[in-house]
Amino acid sequence: MTVKLKVESVFKLFNDTRKEGMALLRDGATKDEIFRSTGVTVGINDVSFEVNEGEIFVIMGLSGSGKSTLVRTLNGLIRPSSGKIFIAGEDVASCDMKRLRAIRRREITMVFQHFALFPHKTVVENVAYGLKVKGVGPTERRKAAIEALAKVGLDAYADSFPGQLSGGMQQRVGLARGLATDPAILLMDEPFGALDPLIRREMQDELIALQKELKKTIVFITHDLNEALLLGNRIAIMKDGAFVQVGTAQDIVSNPADDYVRAFVADIDRSRVFTASDIAQDADHIPLKESVLGALVVMDKAGVDVAHVVDQDGVLAGMVTREALTAVKPNTPVVEVMEPDAPSVTSEAYINEMYATAQNGVLMAVTDSDGKLVGSVEPTAIFGHLTPDTETATEAEEDDGKEDAGPPSDETETEPANIVDAQKEKSL
Amino acid sequence: MSPSDLLVIPFDGWVNAFVRGFLVPNFRPFFRAVQVPVNEVLQAFDGFFAWVPMLVVTLVFAFVAWRVVGRTMAIITVVGFVFIDMIQLWPETMTTLAMILTSVLFCTLIGIPAGILVAGSNMAWKVVRPILDIMQTVPSFVYLVPIVMLFGVGMAPGIIATIIFALPPIIRMTNLGIRNVREDLIEASEAFGATRTQTLIEVQLPLAMRTIMAGLNQTLMLAMSMVVIAALIGAGGLGLIVNTGLGRLNVGQATAGGVGIVILAIVLDRITQGLAEPGSGSKKPLLGSFKSLFRSQDIEAAAPDKAV
Incomplete structure (x- = not known):
């Protein structure tokens, strides 16, 4: 299997202008201790992982665990303090803006928690945004955008405005926007977190169905372990900026690495984990x-x-x-x-x-x-x-x-x- | 006993020395050059409004008011403009309109880019903000004198004084509008590989447009309020009517000029407010591009809270 995304010991510390936090972290201080003594916030603490082609890699953690920060380092929205992130042979953590933009246009897109659809653009214009930014001509990008919309079953709503659609439909548009440029990697930052439980279930099933057909490499962020277990080929559990355990759903449920994971696993729906x-x-x-x-x-x-x-x-x-x-x-x-x-x-x-x-x-x-x-x-x-x-x-x-x-x-x-x-x- | 017994600061003397001794001799050609574009634009507007028949102007304004605000405003516009014509102040009103439009045009040309600039940099905003505060609080009479010294008297200096007075709101509101665009929308734009300019044009400016239009409305109103003061240094139009009426204690003339200003102000205010707050009484947007303004309003109301 080809490795599509490789992350090597990434750290992200906020407010660490004098590198004090980094030094303390190396000495083994905890996130709380570092914040109390220096005011430095540890966002990501030595995270390494690889994501294979066609895999859904789920990063699961509670709010403040650093999962949203981590996913933003993957497409360079946040630059890590140290470490390497390889996408298509390029180190996203250190390359210049021009190269980073090229990678964002070609290799990696993102779906956002609150959809982040442009309210002043129609659905099809939203979906075509990545193509427009790339410089694709109007007719061609409209065609590609309609195709992407058809994948999520919303091609009939191409000329509506996002505000006229329901939450679930809006997130489908967000997903179509992510797919329209045909990227190798799709980042999904708690994409179903803002949806009603029923719609969330529906969207999860749809994502699974869509993934069977598209085989994208997906990094999926969630705070819901059931969702993680349902969607993830592999799951990373994150706490205080570090990975606590990485493994398949069955691994994590049957062999929790520590009490933190065990507490999570205690009340999950096992009937949806084991096959x-x-x-x-x-x-x-x-x-x-x-x-x-x-x-x-x-x-x-x-x-x-x-x-x-x-x-x-x-x-x-x-x-x-x-x-x-x-x-x-x-x-x-x-x-x-x-x-x-x-x-x-x-x-x-x-x-x-x-x-x-x-x-x-x-x-x-x-x-x-x-x-x-x-x-x-x-x-x-x-x-x-x-x-x-x-x-x-x-x-x-x-x-x-x-x-x-x-x-x-x-x-x-x-x-x-x-x-x-x-x-x-x-x-x- | 007071501090002035010990030390007297000749502040006025310093300012005199700075303006008369330094600015005027060294920079006069520069300031003369600055007013050339202002003059050109003003002449164009003035000539245009002098050439277009009164009825055509009235009908155009009424039509715009109808589309942007509503029927009542269209009727008020017609009645108001006819009244101005009947009290024989139409040419002066058109001169004032040309002056206002010139000032607002330059305010927009300077203010929107300046607002974009300060929205992008906290440092720039820290520098610009006190300057805007000074521009808005210093009484306009204070800078009339140096303006006359540097630019001379006439229409163009009057307009430059108006620009200085009316510029701050559009800078402030552009800054505010751009800073208020939701962070995740900017992230989304960047995540798809947009450059800063693309993000600005595709996302930030369209979404800030309503706030910017509100700033434009305020700028316009400030420019209206400068009409009479600018007339003191030779700008014509309705301000001159008021001033001469004042000088000759001719209450009737001064009032007539004042009424003309008020009518023009009401019409311009309502129309620009209609542009800034679409949906208030108007049934259809004036232009296709304003459709988007309607949408963004709906979305903001319907969008889920950012709270997790």
């Missing part, structure tokens, strides 16, 4: 051509009463229960007794999307995007993942050799072939 693949256990699967006898052998080995049936490509075909198998002759083909529509969820489905399927009370198959079986989830196992302190409990059950409760599996996707091997090893 089916996170909680799936190895599936016992029976080939389609197998006889009832063979199927019963597999089930006995695994010690289960329900199993999924797959075809020769590993694609889920249905499921069988011990009850159904014992009711027929041993040499009957499995195809005749299996139930073809087994309840299934995709491996990317979040827990909260699995509730409806779980309602059947039947073992759920977990399939990948090709429909291949990758694991299974007991409906009751879901509950184990909704509270933070169940991990020890499920681990204990794993030791008993029972898999029904389903331990939280770190491996996300396993091929059915490996599962069989694993099963065999276990039964031996």
Whole structure:
């Protein structure tokens, strides 16, 4: 993967004309101590990270944590006190204004918390602003702006003024403005923070959908951990100007780095963090051509009463229960007794999307995007993942050799072939 | 016993020496040159308003008043201008109008760039602000004498005195308007790679326009109030009518001149106020560009608070 944005030990201290603050910071003084003794505000304290192409990197922190300052150093709106920020081979932290403007016109744009739309310009003029500043001609930039507006579904409002639109629509215009110049990197500074909760949800889903298509490199700032966990491929938790923890949503929720992160994670909605693949256990699967006898052998080995049936490509075909198998002759083909529509969820489905399927009370198959079986989830196992302190409990059950409760599996996707091997090893 | 028994400062003598001994002999050609453009513009306006028939001027003003302010103001304009013509002061009124427009034009040309400059630099604003305070508080009679010494008497010196008196509000209001543009809008403009000039033209000036128009209105009103004083150093028009009426104790003439000034002031004030505060009674904007002024007003009302 290509690194699109590289930040190397960036510091930003405000009011530090005599470099006292920097010296104190090197000696290990805290933000509060430095402010009390010198009046210097520590905005960013030694932050380094890389953002890969097509990734949403979320920086999450409370107000005053320095996240807005940090995002503004990335496009040079605020110049850091020291450190390097590389975008397209150029160090944004130290280059002159002319080069910085060139980077802003070509590589990086920004979406603002309060939309920051120009009230005296129409929607399409707002969206075309980046192109106008670049020197793109009127017809061409209007065309590009309308295309960008179409992506967010607002092309019909091109000639309205921002003040005539609702908050959610205004932020879509802000997003379209950010996309119109087709930048490699999009900075989003709490873009949904000023929206109503319902609209915020809608916008988050839209951003996810849009990102699937556009694959932009996005740096997303938020103070809402649920939003961070929902959107971020990786998340950085920021406190007092420094990163406390960087990792995937699952990393942060399952292994908080310190008490600060743990306190945050305590009351988040876990059903929107963990996916089916996170909680799936190895599936016992029976080939389609197998006889009832063979199927019963597999089930006995695994010690289960329900199993999924797959075809020769590993694609889920249905499921069988011990009850159904014992009711027929041993040499009957499995195809005749299996139930073809087994309840299934995709491996990317979040827990909260699995509730409806779980309602059947039947073992759920977990399939990948090709429909291949990758694991299974007991409906009751879901509950184990909704509270933070169940991990020890499920681990204990794993030791008993029972898999029904389903331990939280770190491996996300396993091929059915490996599962069989694993099963065999276990039964031996 | 008082401090003056110990030391007397010959302040007036110093000023005399500075103006008569230094400014006048050394800089007279410079000051003469300064009034050339003022004279040119004034002649052009004066000639134009003398040439255009009274009815045409009245109709144009009435039309503008109707579009910008409303129907009532259009009627007041017509009645007022007809009254001025009937009391036989039309030519003087047009001369005064030409003087006012010249002063306001120069105030705009100087004031808006100056306002932009001081809005961009706190240092510049610290220097300019006391100068503006002095310009507004020193009684205009005080600088009439040096102006006469440097520029002589006549229309142009009168207009220069008017410019000095009427300049501060437009500088102040331009500064204020630009400084009040929301910070995130400027950030947005910069984030898309705009230069300072692009940000100024595309974002700051359009959004400051209403405040600048309010400054223009104040400048215009101050210029109106200088009409009579400027006439003391040879500027003509309605101010001269008032002054001569005063000199001859001719109450009627002085009043007639005064009424003419008041009518002109009301019309100009309402029209410029209408431009500064669109939406107050007018149904349609005068120009397409003023549409944007309507919008920005709506937006500010609807925009969410900056509080997080």
